[in-house]
Amino acid sequence: MQQTAPADERRVVSPRARAGAALVERLAADLDGVFEDVVVEHQQALFAFVTGLCGDPGRAEEVVQDAFVRAHRALGGYPADRVRALALRPWLFRIALNALRNSLRGRHLQLVLVETPPDGVDPGAGPEAEALRAAERRRLLRALASIPEEQRAAVLLRYAHDLSYPRIAEVQGRPLGTVKSDVHRGIEALRRRMGAEVEV
Amino acid sequence: MAEDAVEAGLRELGRWPAPETLVPGVLRRLGLGCWYAPAEGPLGTVFVAHGPAGVVAVRRESSGAEFEAWFREHRGGTVHPAGELPEALAAAVAAGLRGDGRGVTVDLGGLTDFQRDVLEATRTIPRGEVRTYGWVAREIGRPGAVRAVGTALGHNPIPLVIPCHRVVQGDWRLGQYSGGGPEAKRRVLAAEGIDAGELEALARARVRFHGSDSTRIFCVPTCRSARRITDAHRVAFGSEREARSAGYRPCRLCRPAAAA
Numbered sequence: 001m002q003q004t005a006p007a008d009e010r011r012v013v014s015p016r017a018r019a020g021a022a023l024v025e026r027l028a029a030d031l032d033g034v035f036e037d038v039v040v041e042h043q044q045a046l047f048a049f050v051t052g053l054c055g056d057p058g059r060a061e062e063v064v065q066d067a068f069v070r071a072h073r074a075l076g077g078y079p080a081d082r083v084r085a086l087a088l089r090p091w092l093f094r095i096a097l098n099a100l101r102n103s104l105r106g107r108h109l110q111l112v113l114v115e116t117p118p119d120g121v122d123p124g125a126g127p128e129a130e131a132l133r134a135a136e137r138r139r140l141l142r143a144l145a146s147i148p149e150e151q152r153a154a155v156l157l158r159y160a161h162d163l164s165y166p167r168i169a170e171v172q173g174r175p176l177g178t179v180k181s182d183v184h185r186g187i188e189a190l191r192r193r194m195g196a197e198v199e200v
Numbered sequence: 201m202a203e204d205a206v207e208a209g210l211r212e213l214g215r216w217p218a219p220e221t222l223v224p225g226v227l228r229r230l231g232l233g234c235w236y237a238p239a240e241g242p243l244g245t246v247f248v249a250h251g252p253a254g255v256v257a258v259r260r261e262s263s264g265a266e267f268e269a270w271f272r273e274h275r276g277g278t279v280h281p282a283g284e285l286p287e288a289l290a291a292a293v294a295a296g297l298r299g300d301g302r303g304v305t306v307d308l309g310g311l312t313d314f315q316r317d318v319l320e321a322t323r324t325i326p327r328g329e330v331r332t333y334g335w336v337a338r339e340i341g342r343p344g345a346v347r348a349v350g351t352a353l354g355h356n357p358i359p360l361v362i363p364c365h366r367v368v369q370g371d372w373r374l375g376q377y378s379g380g381g382p383e384a385k386r387r388v389l390a391a392e393g394i395d396a397g398e399l400e401a402l403a404r405a406r407v408r409f410h411g412s413d414s415t416r417i418f419c420v421p422t423c424r425s426a427r428r429i430t431d432a433h434r435v436a437f438g439s440e441r442e443a444r445s446a447g448y449r450p451c452r453l454c455r456p457a458a459a460a
Contacts, residue, residue, distance in 0.1 A: 160214030
């Protein structure tokens with residue numbers, strides 16, 4: 001299945017990567033002027049990631065705010081070259097992961113299930129459809145809570161946030177092989193769990 | 201089917217929307233971002249936006265939402281509602297809206313050097329006095345750029361605090377005002393004691409300058425020195441050349457003409 005891309009194809013840069021490169025370029029030149037753009041660009045992904053990890057949107061908002069404050073402090077100490085070379089998204093995911101660990105003070109990530117997640121209710125969908133979606137999401141969050149925290153983070157980064165395995169390895173600071181097997185084991189566990197619940 | 205459902209569920213989890221309080225919360229903690237609050241101006245409520253480096257915009261709008269939309273289009277970026285201005289800024293802005301903007305730190309970032317020069321020169325015009333577009337052009341060393349000065353003032357992002365209403369046409373007729381047209385300009389000037397009718401009378405009489413035959417100095421008519429000239433000693437001039445050939449020199453306060 002795995003093929004090596006031809007050399008010229010490997011140089012093709014995705015629009016997202018190009019936009020990201022432009023953002024770090026501006027960031028290197030004017031941290032305070034451009035940081036709001038960074039927050040706006042990445043807040044939703046970080047919030048969704050941390051909510052998926054801890055199941056608690058209230059805690060997730062605090063943790064993500066902490067993560068951005070830490071990121072701003074760190075960027076202030078980086079030379080411009082280092083800022084320009086940053087892959088912002090994985091770097092921010094890593095900071096968010098650490099901020100969550102810090103907020104839990106070394107305790108294991110304990111999933112707090114919120115009965116009615118206060119997310120954007122789609123007014124177009126009827127209340128029944130919305131209730132069904134919310135119930136499905138709760139089931140998924142409960143299933144996520146049942147797998148080990150490192151698998152949970154790896155699965156979310158792969159399937160909820162579309163990060164490549166090498167990027168996930170970067171975020172988690174773990175070897176590529178471990179990350180791959182954690183993603184596979186994690187998603188299998190979720191499928192078993194969700195499938196089993198349906199049959200009950 | 202269970203496999204697809206799990207992956208689809210995870211993808212949806214990844215799109216969980218963040219609360220609207222998240223971004224403003226980060227910016228507050230870092231002291232960054234642009235914030236706005238309403239304040240009372242001479243023509244009613246205005247919205248005042250400020251960032252870390254000072255006031256960035258003043259504008260009359262009927263609602264905060266409309267101000268936010270205007271800001272996004274004309275100043276770029278997002279401005280967040282603050283409820284009220286920070287204490288340190290509030291008093292200076294209140295004075296600025298009453299006609300004395302000297303204590304207000306303004307942030308003219310994003311403007312061209314020319315626009316900045318025009319606005320900085322305009323800030324030096326004292327309350328209760330007016331100058332002409334040509335005067336501003338000369339002050340910034342671009343005497344030929346009279347029209348461009350008018351355009352730059354028409355796009356003044358911080359009206360009232362930067363008193364573009366104190367800049368009028370070369371013959372002392374009021375001219376344009378982006379903050380609500382000539383009628384608004386007349387009312388703002390009236391609020392600081394300038395009678396637009398008197399300026400228009402000067403225009404009709406083709407009077408550009410007033411001089412004093414005791415000091416042999418000529419001024420713009422609203423200069424605080426010119427206002428002290430008694431009727432018996434006041435001399436009217438229709439041009440700089442007329443004043444100079446009568447042996448008068450320009451006032452150093454209002455600089456009605458380039459120094460000879």
